[in-house]
Structure formats: C-alpha cells, structure tokens
Amino acid sequence: MNKIERVQPEIRDLPKITVKTDTRDILAHAIDESEALQDLFIVDIDAHVTETAFWSEVTDRIDNDVIKQMAKSFQDRGGSPPGLLNVQAGMNMQDMFGRIPHQGQLGEATPKGDATHRQTILAQRAMDSMSIDRMVVFPTPMLTLGMHPLAEVEAALGSAFNRWLVEEVLPPEPRLAGLMYLPFNDPEACCRVVKEFAGKPGVIGFTVASTRFKPVHHNDYMKLYAMLEEANMPLAFHAGFHWGDQSMQQVNRFLSMHAISFVYYNMIHLTNWIINGLPERFPKLKVIWVESGLAWVPFMMQRLDSEYMMRTSEAPLLKKKPSDYMRDMYFTSQPLERSNMALTEATFDAMNAETQLLFASDWPHWDFDLPSAITDLPFLSEQAKRNIMGLNAARLFNLEVPSHKLAKRPSVPSQAPVLA
Numbered sequence: 145m146n147k148i149e150r151v152q153p154e155i156r157d158l159p160k161i162t163v164k165t166d167t168r169d170i171l172a173h174a175i176d177e178s179e180a181l182q183d184l185f186i187v188d189i190d191a192h193v194t195e196t197a198f199w200s201e202v203t204d205r206i207d208n209d210v211i212k213q214m215a216k217s218f219q220d221r222g223g224s225p226p227g228l229l230n231v232q233a234g235m236n237m238q239d240m241f242g243r244i245p246h247q248g249q250l251g252e253a254t255p256k257g258d259a260t261h262r263q264t265i266l267a268q269r270a271m272d273s274m275s276i277d278r279m280v281v282f283p284t285p286m287l288t289l290g291m292h293p294l295a296e297v298e299a300a301l302g303s304a305f306n307r308w309l310v311e312e313v314l315p316p317e318p319r320l321a322g323l324m325y326l327p328f329n330d331p332e333a334c335c336r337v338v339k340e341f342a343g344k345p346g347v348i349g350f351t352v353a354s355t356r357f358k359p360v361h362h363n364d365y366m367k368l369y370a371m372l373e374e375a376n377m378p379l380a381f382h383a384g385f386h387w388g389d390q391s392m393q394q395v396n397r398f399l400s401m402h403a404i405s406f407v408y409y410n411m412i413h414l415t416n417w418i419i420n421g422l423p424e425r426f427p428k429l430k431v432i433w434v435e436s437g438l439a440w441v442p443f444m445m446q447r448l449d450s451e452y453m454m455r456t457s458e459a460p461l462l463k464k465k466p467s468d469y470m471r472d473m474y475f476t477s478q479p480l481e482r483s484n485m486a487l488t489e490a491t492f493d494a495m496n497a498e499t500q501l502l503f504a505s506d507w508p509h510w511d512f513d514l515p516s517a518i519t520d521l522p523f524l525s526e527q528a529k530r531n532i533m534g535l536n537a538a539r540l541f542n543l544e545v546p547s548h549k550l551a552k553r554p555s556v557p558s559q560a561p562v563l564a
Contacts, residue, residue: 161245161246162245162251163245163246163248163249163250163251163252164251164252164253165245165246165252166252166253166269167246167250167252167266167269167270167273167508168269168272168273170246170508171269171270171273171274171514173514174273174274174275174514174515174516175273177514177515177516178273178274178275180519181275181515181519182275183548183549184275184515184519184529184530184533184534184549185277185530185533185534185535185538185545185546185549185550186274186275186276186277186278186503186515186533186534187276187277187278187279187280187502187503187533187534187537187538187541187543188271188274188276188278188279188280188503188504188505188507189280189432189434189476189502189503189504189537190280190282190382190434190435190476190478190504190505190506191267191270191279191280191281191282191504191505191506191507191508192281192282192283192284192506192507192508192509193263193267193281193282193283193284193309193313194249194250194263194284195283195284195285195286195305195308196226196229196284196285197249197263198262198263198308198312199219199226199227200219201308201312202301202304202305202308203215203216203219203227203228203301203304204304205303205304205307205308205311206300206301206303206304207300207303207304208296208300211228211296211297211300212300214227214228214297215227215228215301226285228297228300228301229285229286229289229301230288230289230291230292230293236248237398238398238509238510239510240510244510246508247508247509247510250266250508252266254266259316260316260317261312261313261316263312263313264312264313264314264316264317264320267279267281267313267317267320268317268319270505270507270508271319274505274507274514274515275515276319276505276515277319277534277546277549278319278320278321278534278537278543279319279320279321280320280321280322280323280348281309281313281320281321281322282323282351282382282434283305283325284509286301286302286305286325286353287353287355287382287384288353288355288384288385288386289301289302289325289327289353290328290329290352290353290354290355290356290358290384291355291356291357291386291388292329295327295329295330295333296330298327298329298330299327299329299330299333302325302326302327302333302337303325303327303333303336303337303340305325306322306324306325306337306340306341309322309324309346310322310341310344310345310346310347314345314346315345315346318346320346321346321347321348321541322346322347322348323347323348323349323350323351323378323380323382324337324338324341324347324349324350324351325337325350325351325353326338326350326351326352326368328352328353328356328358328365329356329358331362331364331365331367331368334365334368335367335368335371337350338350338368338371338372338375338377339371342371342375342377343375348377348378348541348543349372349377349378349379349380349432349541350372350377350378350379350380351379351380351381351382351434352379352380352381352382352413353382353384354381354382354383354384354409354410354413355383355384355385355386355405355409356409359416360413360416360417360422361416361417361420361422366425369422369425369426369429370426372426372429373426373428373429376428376542378429378430378431378432378474378540378541379429379430379431379432380431380432380433380434381410381413381414381431381432381433381434382434382435383405383406383407383409383410383433383434383435383436384405384406384409384435385401385402385405385406386405387401387405389405391408392404392405392408406435406436406437407436407437407440410433410436410440411436411440411444414433414444414470414473415444415448417431418448418459418462418466418469418470419448419452419458419459419462419466420459420461421459421460421461421462423469423472424461424462424463425461430474430540431473431474432473432474432475432476432502432540433473433474433475433476434476434504435476435478435479435504435506436475437478437479437480437481438475438477438480438481438488438491438492438495438501439481439487439491441470441475441491441494441495442490442491442494442495444466444470445466445467445470445494445495446467448465448466448467448470449465449466449467452465452466453465467494470495471495471496471500472500473500474500474501474502474536474540475495475500475501475502476501476502476503476504477501477502477503477504477513477517477518477532478504478505478506478511478512478513478517479506479511479513480513480517480518482517485521485522485523488521489523492523492524497528497532498525498527498528498531498532499531499536500536501531501532501536502532502536502537502540503515503518503532503533503534503537515533518532518533519533534549535550
C-alpha cells in the first residue's frame, strides 16, 4: 500500500499594514470584488477625512481673529492637541491599540508636486478601490465638537472646516461631496452656515454632529429647518461617541461604550424630532440618520408606537404613528449588524429599506463596510441592491446617474435624473 504524501501548505509572511501602507493595498480584497460592481451606481454616504492632519489649513480659515489667534497658540504648545479641539477619552482607542493603524493615520506616500490636495488623493484611491461613483465625506475628531464648552469655538471651527472642504478637498474631484457642518450649539450661526454654503459646488446638504445635549425641537432651530426645507437641502444627524458623558462612564470597555453611544444620541434626537411634530411642521425636509447601524430602528418603531397609542394627547401634531414617520426618513447602512440574518431581514422590511436605506462604508475607520456588505445579502432582490447602493441616494440628493448604471429605477414616484 502506497504511503500518502501530505503536501505541506506554503507559509509566507504577509506584508505588515502600517500607517504608511497604501490605501489600495489595504483595500485589495475590495479591488478583487470591484469587477462585479461595475454596472452599479454606488454612492458612499459616509466616509471621513482626517481634518487634524491639515489643521493649520482649517484654522487659517477661521474668520474671527481672536479665536484664530487662540487656535494658533494652542498649536504652538508642545504636546497640545490640535488647536482648540476638545479631545476626549476613547478617540485613540479606535485603532485597537495600534492593531488597525490606518484608523489613526493614513501616512502613505502621494505623488510629489501633484497640485491635487493630499486628502483628495487618498479619497480617490478609496473610491477607485471600492468602485464608488460618489463619496460624501465627514470630519472625524470634530464629530465630538458638539460637546465643546464654548459655542463660539464650535461655530468658528465648524465654518472654517466647511471652507477648507469646499476650497481645497472637493474641487479637484467632482465625485466627492460634502454635508456641511452645522454648529448646532449656536442656532443663529447654523443659519449663517446655510446662507454661506448652500449652492456651493459639491455641497449636497448639511449635518449635525449628534453627540451633544441640545433638544432638536427647540424653537430656536425652526428658522434653520425652514431654510433647509426651502433650499431643498437634506439634514443629516451623524452619530458619535463621548465617554465623558456620565451615562457612558458606567461602562468599562470601549466596546461597550461604542456599541451604545453611537445609537444613544440619535435615538434621543429622532424621538424628539418625531414626538414634537417636526415631520408635520417641515414635511419636505428630508432627514438622514448616519452611522448608528440599523438594529435600533425596529426597536424605536415599536417602542414609540406603543407609547404613542397610550398617550396620543402628548403628541398632538402627529397625524400617524411614529413608525410611519420613520419609514419616510433615510438611514445609512454602516455598521451593518449581520450576526442574525433573520433579524437583519426583518429590519430591512420594517424600515422600507428598498427605498429608504443608503449605503455607507465609514472608510477609513476600523469598522468600515465594503459594498459587499449589501450586495452579498441573500434576501435582497437585485433591484433592492441597486437602490440601496446608490439609486436611493441619487433620488435624495438629485444626483445624475450614468444611463448604463441606471438599470431599473427605484420604485418610487420621484426619480433620479439620468446622465446620458
């Protein structure tokens, strides 16, 4: 009897990912999958820039000389955080103590002498790797700026960031778009931001960093919402975390805080938005909830409906159940919970995902999702996948869709324009 020879598997060292690793190498698996995505129109509703890597470019655009000087003085101090930003515990834990280095910094080489902004080049590499047609970019450390003790500083830094984005990052790449930062702690400053940036090239809406303690239903914000509705500019609430919040200080792991906090603030804002009748007061204002995953959506639907049916007198402006208003809202997919596929499918069904869900990657953060997070879902029809990956966003933001990527249109009355 012949002895069976066992073939030993080849053992080789894989290249180590460092802060200098090229984006295209980090996303090599996405590149392998990209051929199957060529006929899809893909819009990434949530990606991020690292504004602190270019912080002097941002602070140079502060229009208040005193606050600009304050920012410069902070930058000149050894060991200080970027000028005037409020740094809080947890921000540096997202890279899993260095095991996901690209989360903290993308230090890869870019062509010398290229006039295109370095941040734009990094975004282009990510878009090309993931076959993304349009990418919406948000700030990163500034997502906790709503907890800054000085409202005037939030307003100054927020507007300076917006100017940096529309002047430096967006112009070289028409595929990039921005939802301008609203300094929500100062309602009047928010209105000034809308006046300054609505209609600027690349600006497709406005965003509130959800990590804050301001009630969205306060009368001070009604002028802002009216301006956004009149300008036909969607309003996004981008989730975040803050371990400094006393309710979060009870948990002893970043995992725990991250799991709860990213949902917590959006749950509160959404509840106040609906129960106080803002969908009835501003019926044409489109609202988006970003980076909270989706598992919380059916919970909120059932919970609010149950409470509302018992105490309808406390929400006199509502003409239908809270869940019906939620089905008119938009939600982004990342980070998509997939540990129980039956629950995921039920969630998609509850929220009318085929017309209301928007794909998001959250690149380059540690928990980013590739397009396959949606395209590999077994319970979605091909048309539903097309809608979620980009056609819903095209309809929401009035984006042009190349005719060869349109295929079937979203099954709703309002359609995205076609680019022949």
